[in-house]
Amino acid sequence: MAYEPFFTITPKLLSLVESVVALRERIQLSTVELAWIPALQRESRDRNVHASTAIEGNTLTLAQVSKLGEGKKLVINDQRGEREVLNYFAGLRHVEKQMRKKTIRHEDIFRLHQVLAQGVMDQGEAGRYRSIAVRVGDYMPPAPQDVSGLMFELLDWWNTRSRELSPILSSAILHYRFESIHPFADGNGRTGRSLALWELFRRGFDTHHIFSVDEYYWSDRPAYYAALNAVRHDGEDLTSWLVYATEGLRQTLEQVWVRVKALQHKSPKKLILRPKQEKLLALLRDHGSMAPAELWSALKVSRQGAMDLLRPLLKAGLVKKEGNKKVGRYRLHRP
Numbered sequence: 076m077a078y079e080p081f082f083t084i085t086p087k088l089l090s091l092v093e094s095v096v097a098l099r100e101r102i103q104l105s106t107v108e109l110a111w112i113p114a115l116q117r118e119s120r121d122r123n124v125h126a127s128t129a130i131e132g133n134t135l136t137l138a139q140v141s142k143l144g145e146g147k148k149l150v151i152n153d154q155r156g157e158r159e160v161l162n163y164f165a166g167l168r169h170v171e172k173q174m175r176k177k178t179i180r181h182e183d184i185f186r187l188h189q190v191l192a193q194g195v196m197d198q199g200e201a202g203r204y205r206s207i208a209v210r211v212g213d214y215m216p217p218a219p220q221d222v223s224g225l226m227f228e229l230l231d232w233w234n235t236r237s238r239e240l241s242p243i244l245s246s247a248i249l250h251y252r253f254e255s256i257h258p259f260a261d262g263n264g265r266t267g268r269s270l271a272l273w274e275l276f277r278r279g280f281d282t283h284h285i286f287s288v289d290e291y292y293w294s295d296r297p298a299y300y301a302a303l304n305a306v307r308h309d310g311e312d313l314t315s316w317l318v319y320a321t322e323g324l325r326q327t328l329e330q331v332w333v334r335v336k337a338l339q340h341k342s343p344k345k346l347i348l349r350p351k352q353e354k355l356l357a358l359l360r361d362h363g364s365m366a367p368a369e370l371w372s373a374l375k376v377s378r379q380g381a382m383d384l385l386r387p388l389l390k391a392g393l394v395k396k397e398g399n400k401k402v403g404r405y406r407l408h409r410p
Contacts, residue, residue, distance in 0.1 A: 120144060
């Protein structure tokens with residue numbers, strides 16, 4: 076029996092897809108042949124690894140993940156956490172190397188899972204479909220004897236009919252269906268998110284590898300799990316999940332665009348934006364200008380915290396202050 080995803084292209088979903096496509100084109104045109112693409116790629120990998128492993132409970136910070144990505148040693152003793160992070164870096168490199176592969180087979184899924192899960196599984200064996208029943212919250216995935224057949228159907232869809240859809244949708248469908256089957260005893264979350272990224276690479280959506288949608292999932296894990304669970308409660312109707320995942324891709328590309336603009340700006344020092352600085356710039360973009368009290372209220376930080384975020388942006392010329400000390404307002408600098 077062939078796998079056939081069920082969903083409806085609602086006006087909201089169509090609008091989100093169009094927004095994502097427009098953002099992607101803007102970023103692609105801005106980044107072609109620019110020398111700072113490698114910096115964006117490194118930052119994206121670090122953020123991707125940090126977010127995807129953090130979703131599964133890894134406690135290493137983004138700074139620690141970045142150090143490991145550079146081949147440096149950490150002073151803390153968390154061998155399991157370090158192994159998970161190093162495995163995910165290896166998994167991303169593996170996906171990038173395999174992105175032109177036209178036909179994905181069971182063996183390719185096994186190899187990716189082996190790279191991601193080797194040495195960090197609580198049960199089962201890396202690179203082999205599970206032989207035990209598992210539970211995910213209140214959800215019971217298919218029985219072990221059904222896994223291989225369901226994966227065969229999913230791979231058949233992925234290798235053929237998925238091409239009829241935008242990669243924005245096919246990557247999200249692949250992500251959900253893989254998690255629903257839950258083919259491995261452990262490590263399914265990391266593998267499913269890697270497969271979604273593989274689909275975006277394979278279809279030429281992220282040719283520069285400069286964004287990480289996993290940050291969106293990590294920023295509100297309960298919402299991420301709720302969106303996955305909603306499909307089952309809706310009788311396998313994927314519409315709400317596609318809206319959620321596409322909105323995540325839209326927000327992710329918005330953040331990439333902010334980083335691109337920051338790097339394009341002629342600053343004497345490279346500026347790597349923190350998530351709250353990205354949010355600050357987005358607030359100024361949406362509001363035109365904001366008073367200091369409005370900023371720290373919206374960002375949920377103290378006055379000092381807001382100033383710590385603002386100073387590098389003011390120094391780099393991305394933000395400017397208008398008015399005096401008492402009634403001043405901040406706005407984006409548009410040279």
